[in-house]
Amino acid sequence: MSLLLKGCHLVDATSPEVRRDQYVLVEEGTIRHVGGGRPPAADHTLDLGGAYLLPGLWDVHTHLRTTTWTGPSLPSDAPEAIYSYGWCAMEALQVGVTAMRVVGIPYWADVAWRESFNSGQFSGPRLFCCGHGLRTSAGHDPSGAAAAGLMRSIDGPEAMVQAVREQIQHGVDQIKLVTTGGIMGGGHDVMSAIMFLREELEAALRIARQRGVPVAVHATSHEAVKWAVRAGAHSIEHGYILDEEAVGLMAARGVYYVPTLALSHLTADQASTPYEQHYCQAHVLPEGYRQRANRFAPGHEDSFRMALAAGVKIASGSDQGPPREAALLEIEFLARCGLGAHGAIVAATHTAAELCQVADRLGTVEPGKLADLIVVAGDPLEDVHHLRQLVLVMKDGQVVVDKRRTSW
Numbered sequence: 444m445s446l447l448l449k450g451c452h453l454v455d456a457t458s459p460e461v462r463r464d465q466y467v468l469v470e471e472g473t474i475r476h477v478g479g480g481r482p483p484a485a486d487h488t489l490d491l492g493g494a495y496l497l498p499g500l501w502d503v504h505t506h507l508r509t510t511t512w513t514g515p516s517l518p519s520d521a522p523e524a525i526y527s528y529g530w531c532a533m534e535a536l537q538v539g540v541t542a543m544r545v546v547g548i549p550y551w552a553d554v555a556w557r558e559s560f561n562s563g564q565f566s567g568p569r570l571f572c573c574g575h576g577l578r579t580s581a582g583h584d585p586s587g588a589a590a591a592g593l594m595r596s597i598d599g600p601e602a603m604v605q606a607v608r609e610q611i612q613h614g615v616d617q618i619k620l621v622t623t624g625g626i627m628g629g630g631h632d633v634m635s636a637i638m639f640l641r642e643e644l645e646a647a648l649r650i651a652r653q654r655g656v657p658v659a660v661h662a663t664s665h666e667a668v669k670w671a672v673r674a675g676a677h678s679i680e681h682g683y684i685l686d687e688e689a690v691g692l693m694a695a696r697g698v699y700y701v702p703t704l705a706l707s708h709l710t711a712d713q714a715s716t717p718y719e720q721h722y723c724q725a726h727v728l729p730e731g732y733r734q735r736a737n738r739f740a741p742g743h744e745d746s747f748r749m750a751l752a753a754g755v756k757i758a759s760g761s762d763q764g765p766p767r768e769a770a771l772l773e774i775e776f777l778a779r780c781g782l783g784a785h786g787a788i789v790a791a792t793h794t795a796a797e798l799c800q801v802a803d804r805l806g807t808v809e810p811g812k813l814a815d816l817i818v819v820a821g822d823p824l825e826d827v828h829h830l831r832q833l834v835l836v837m838k839d840g841q842v843v844v845d846k847r848r849t850s851w
């Protein structure tokens with residue numbers, strides 16, 4: 444069966460220019476043809492009436508939380524928690540997030556939902572899974588996340604190797620290591636603390652590399668970033684406090700940077716758009732976290748700009764919940780903090796697909812790629828907030844959201 448999407452302007456995540464009056468022909472879930480002029484015949488045709496078509500959006504740093512980190516705690520009951528993760532992912536698809544990388548979750552729930560979405564049993568985004576985050580004892584623990592089973596505490600190089608193997612055994616796509624503190628946490632749980640021994644870090648990365656599994660490293664200080672990059676990290680998460688040497692190493696080795704700007708920027712004091720204000724009203728942060736986020740935001744932004752200037756590859760990941768809200772907010776932060784609309788869209792599509800090693804199949808609108816697409820009413824290159832004017836979501840060639848009747 445073929446489906447023709449005609450009458451659209453194309454934002455294909457390869458060029459900063461809109462390609463006007465294009466059509467996209469989808470067959471068996473794959474983009475067969477993209478062009479202008481007279482469209483080919485198809486079994487079904489959707490006239491998009493001058494809307495903007497682009498690749499589906501990604502969030503490559505999520506824990507599928509239905510609330511913020513500091514919001515009500517997760518259900519402690521395993522079946523209920525597992526259900527809430529899937530629900531959270533399905534909701535994100537409804538706003539145009541067609542793929543996500545899950546970087547720490549209990550019960551290998553990400554792997555289970557990945558399989559159920561891939562088989563078509565439920566309609567959700569493509570998931571790329573890390574299983575549990577691996578930390579050390581007395582390591583990073585944002586709001587009791589370790590206690591909630593999202594991370595495992597591992598000590599010693601041999602145990603670290605065993606833990607990586609266990610994640611692989613359960614079908615993860617990548618490994619997540621949590622090597623430092625973060626914005627949340629207190630006492631010894633600070634950003635400057637590197638919690639891993641170098642031997643533990645190197646052991647984890649050595650076995651992962653040997654097994655062909657990329658490693659995402661939560662590293663907040665420049666020293667921890669350098670350790671991780673030198674040991675062979677695939678991506679650096681957060682990187683709140685970078686320096687020239689750290690960003691130079693990341694650029695030289697092609698390491699991806701997922702800055703998670705939402706973690707430091709989403710406070711009521713900093714909210715500068717109606718969307719941010721709405722989020723901060725709906726999700727009130729505890730005083731301590733609010734103050735720490737405000738304090739770290741300027742340095743975080745400087746680090747991000749330093750990485751941009753050095754040519755580091757940036758991918759969009761929110762690390763905040765719920766992703767149906769946070770994914771778009773992160774894209775808007777990336778745009779505002781230096782990437783611009785086109786750069787932010789690339790970070791949330793093409794580069795995200797590269798980070799998950801599927802850029803040959805996903806991340807742009809080009810013939811031969813899988814048809815994960817969104818359509819929005821306004822030009823997102825003119826104003827990235829137009830990504831919120833959602834008209835249609837297609838995943839794997841299937842229309843999963845169609846708002847044309849209500850919004851036109």
Ligand SMILES: [Zn+2]
Binds near residue numbers: 506762
């Ligand atoms: Zn995280």
